Amino acid sequence: MGFEAYITDEKWNPLPEYKVEIFGEEKMAMCYIASNRFCIKVKSTTALNKDVEWSYRVHVDGANVGTRLCGLGDYANFDAVTVSRDTSKPLVFGHLDMTDDDNQVGGVENRLDKLGTVQVSFFRFSCSGQLGVVEDSSRSVKAQVIHERSKKAGCHQVVLGDLISHAPRTFVKGTFIDLDSSPQFTFLFHYRSLDVLQAQEIAPRPEVVPPPQEETNADDQSNPPKEPPQGKRPADEGAEPARKKQRVKREDPDMFAQREEVANMKKQLEELQSKIREAEENLGDSDDGIKREASPISVPSFRRGKPIVIDLTID
Secondary structure, three states: OOEEEEEEOOOOOEOOOEEEEEEOOOOEEEEEEEOOOOOEEEEEOOOOOOOOEEEEEEEEOOEEEEEEEEOEOOOEEEOEEEEEOOEEEEEEEEEOEEEOOHHHOOHHHHHHHHOOEEEEEEEEEEEEEEOOOOOOHHHHOOOOEEEHHHOOOOOEEEEEOOOEEOOOOOOEEEEEOOOOOOOOEEEEEEEEOHHHHHHOOOOOOOOOOOOOOOOOOOOOOOOOOOOOOOOOOHHHHHHHHHHHHHHHHOOOHHHHHHHHHHHHHHHHHHHHHHHHHHHHHHHOOOOOOOOOOOOOOOOOOOOOOOOOOOOOOOO
16 A cells, blocks of 8 residues: 655655654554644555545544545645635644643543544545535534643644635545544654653754864964963962062072161160260360260261271370
8 A cells, every 4th residue: 555644844844753663464654743833745656446535534632633535646735624615724733731620621531542643544435426514623623621640741732723714625425435443554643842752762852063173273373372461360369468478588688687787786876875975974074185076976878788987086
């Protein structure tokens, strides 16, 4: 049997299919897709006998949303449910609401195992004429609220869009050759958000490509390395006192010794000046022919490397 069925993205390209499995005895193919937009494209490549055609039936989340004829070799689109001959409602993927209130749980509880699935089954059909009354298939699709205990967190559901008008369509009646429970082939799509599929390790995660590193040529002077900023950084604030202490430790030891020598000499000078004043007071105004220096005695300024000489000789 030759059948094709896939769900497209917004550019009408087939969505990537993950974890594809084919069950020969059950005449079924199963896979996972990331919920994007809802449009099923189907095609049959197997010719049938005269007056027998291929039809396909679509179930979303376990609800029958319509059966249509499938022309041989041509793709047929299914993206909306019939309301009347000239109106329909598009099918879209929507969020699944959860609740812990038993009174708010919708009727989807009896088909939880079908939630998050799109099923396309092919049947042989014998047409007998045009259909007079068209059934409103949109009544089978309702936004549902399920209980948190169902453990369906992260799932989506198929919901209805706004009513749209179009040219009147032709509907036919006839007889299905195959039983509902025995289709010729079935495609089963499990849909989830891409994040959920990746978290469940069904869809691969995107590879993280590191940014290219710039190669530096040692001989290339066009981009010299940047000098560190000259301003004081917070990390340097604590280092300044340490540098000052190091400068004190590096002071010339000879200079330190000379300073101590000058301090001792000044002390000796003060002691001598005190003795001189005391001697002058004892001598009074006597004119004994001794020439004395005027008090206080003048001390020449100190210059590094030269000794200080105090002249107290008598003329």
